[in-house]
Amino acid sequence: MSSIKEKFNQISPSEFFYSNRDLAGFSNPTRSLYTAVREFVENALDACDQKGILPDVHLTIKAVDPDKPDPKPYILTVKDNGPGVDAKHIPLAFGTVLYGSKFGLKQARGMFGLGATMAILYGQITTNKPVIVKSSTDAKIQNQFEILLDIQKNKPVIQKHTTKEISKKGLSVSICLEGDYSKAGNKIRDYVYETSLITPYATITFDDPKGQKFHHPRFVKEIPPPPTIIRPHPHGIDVERIRRMIVESQFEIPTIDDLMIEKVRKDLGLSKQNLSFTAIMTKAKKKWKNLSRQVRVVIALLSFLKMDFEKLSKIRIEDLDVPNKKLHYWDFGDSQSKTVDMDPESQYYKQLTNTVQGEPLTTFLTKRFQRVGPTTAVKFAEFAKFKPEKRMGTLTNQELVNLSDSLQKFDDFMAPDSSCLAPLGEEPLEKGIKKFFNPDFTAVVQRPASAYSGFPFIVEMGIAYGGDIKSGGPHVYRYANRIPLLYDEGSDVVLKVVNDTDWGRYKVKGDPPFIIVSHICSTRIPYKTAGKENVADRQEIERELRLALQFLSRKLAAFMSKKGQAEMAKKRANLYAKYIPMIAEFCTELAGKKKEPNYKKILEGLEPVEVKTEKTVKEEKPIESK
């Protein structure tokens, strides 16, 4: 699929996270073992998702010394069939924190660039063993690394690097860490089980330290479309993000090096010719329409410098002083700084100022945001009281604030495009719920995409009742970007919404056997901590959750009342079947008769009622399985 190399960015040192490892879910041997499993499994699934590969993930936990009591060292290995990581990126990806390929605006399980490294760090701190990473990106060569981390310097130290021939792509990572499986086992098994519900297209195998195998084969053959990087939605974006976008959008004066000059000559068709300044300018004017922006900027600069290519290669542009109409450059030949005046009437002057002052507002909006077309952009400019052609680089601080406010208030932007997210989809979700719980009733819903703080999100939810579900519900299965959330339940927004629901209103009473599966997908899940366990209650997300739950609850209520009616009719029929024969018996003796009256006619008369209720239940099935 996409062959674009993931872009790796490095942001900040490990030490901060070493002292804050509780936040990342590495507080004790139990929690740490669980978190480490999560981080590696999620990385494996992320990698496969992004390349559209049906994941095969194999998780193994083995005690180093099985006879020791917990907590004790375990070897944790997670192997996948994903794209692998390039040999040159492996030390950084697994040996530094805040180094990842997922910072861009797209849905992924990982987002901080520290998960794997934190696990590795924790392993190293508790057992002093290196991480072993084996990766093949081409199904031919496998690179094997043994890496230790230099915590102070946020730097990987490669202990060993070997290669060997192999026939399969994929990555395997193995660490030794202090853990407590007797305590974490339940959570880890739950995690694997719940992950297979929300990742029905993945096969996940878990070999546990006690020799038990948990195999969850895929039951959906299509992988949801891989997520793509997207532009932000204008709603809820903040001043800081606009400021950063402007910085990114401002055109820089290109560095005029040999490469650049080569390009200009090629574009003008002058690769082999050494023309004079005036000849170059004439040629450029002729070809102007077909020139790229960068080349145009170079020509504009040249128009004031009045040089040929030969001379141009011996200078460096120092500053473009638009207000004072001066162009400063360094002349390598004379080894001194020089200045030329720029004629503000010249068309080239305009070219240069445009470059420095950035795009017009409307262009900025249509190019940098999703869901903004030219018409909407103009309408918005009017709404926000800006000139449509207002240059982004010339906005004052106050204007920036106004712009940000207006972006949030303007109602005519279309809802965020859901194709940029990767929800599971109603069908696979329902299939999963049915397979896992074999329920009497299932309903699922995918809400339309919405946005908070410029990040799009989608809520998917399913509800199921009866079947194999144990009573005492609602049991809530929380997911965010296909990650099951098992810890810190108390403070989660989904649970808040579920707990606020008065189930009696939906005819769900007593100790009901029912479950709720909630999945929030977003380019940025607002987790409360880096441990990625609970979702903060953003108003927009809470609202979508409520709407989804209401929709499903109403469906459940309809099912419950039908079920209630059917049960009532059945109960009534049972009552008749029990009591009518007794009445017959007693009245026979009372009336002094020998033979009992033929009461069967009455009971048979009831039959249609029973048959009818059964039919309604059956008819209900296809409706539920919409």
Added chain:
Amino acid sequence: MKASEKKAKEISKKAKEKQKTILESLKSHGAKIYEDLENGQFPKFSIPSRSVGNIVYDKKLRQYILGNSTALRSAKNSAQLRSFTQLMWLAFFANRLTQEKKSSTLRDVYYSSQAFAIEFDDQSESDNIIVDLEAVTSRPREDFHIFPEERSSIFGDLNIEYTIPGYEGKKMNLSNHPDGYSIGPSLTTAELVDTSAEIVIAIEKGGLFTRFVEEQVDKKFKSIIINTGGQAPRSTRTLLKRLHDEMGLPVIILTDGDVYGEHIAMVIKSGSANAAHLRELTVPDAKWVGVWATDIEKYKLPTIPMTESDIKRCYDLQKDPRYESGIWKKELQVFLRLKRKAELEAFAKYGLTNITDKYLPQKLELAKSL
């Protein structure tokens, strides 16, 4: 044939006739249900409504009776199905009891039901169904050989002849045993042969009953003494009625000097709202002679203060039409004014026999003018 034999035959003939009509009534109800079922219909019957709105006071009968509204009970109504079946069983059970001339108590009924897989949650539920049967047939449960456990007692010169199986024709004089005779099924169904008594004295308390026997009130005042044991059970009221109606004896009632005593007398006289569906339990001519509220002042009896619930009971009874006139109204008012009450035993202040020596004669005298 000896006269006594002839009498015995007559008696058993009478009893048989009564039994026959009861059995007929049960049979006709059963036959209707049978017919409904045979016709493929849900069986149903109507029953006089016993809801508060349908209980009215009949001035002519001087008792509470049920009004005209009836309720339809249908086996089709699944909410009624259970109680419908319970009632059918009870009729079936009563039919057997009557046929076999066996008696049983309310509690017996409750337990017997379990042999037939008829579930009653508790005895109050089965008691309630028994009242249903009474209402449908307009006959007291005693007619179906179902009796309460409570027993009251009787003493005095009264000859009776038993009608119950095994004792038919057997005679008894009720002054032979000084503890008195307990009033149970055999006594209530016995034939009342003759008596030398001229009055029936019903008294609320066992203690006073014993004193009356000891003091030979029966002889001194030519009376039959009955201990009602508090609120008179139905069997006792039936017997009182029969003594009045069949033997022509006036009935006077002596109770404690409080609102409950006053009401005990009233129930003997004109029944209770609970038994509005039955009409053979009242002695409208019975007279309450004491202890009145006015007696408390007149005889300067030692008193105890009335409780909250005593006072509330006074106000409740004031709403009852039977308390709208005469001594009933007057005494209630005095009780409310005094806010004090006195027991029969209070006369012991003037000596143990004061009640029989002084009070009773005065009251008997007074009763003539009531």
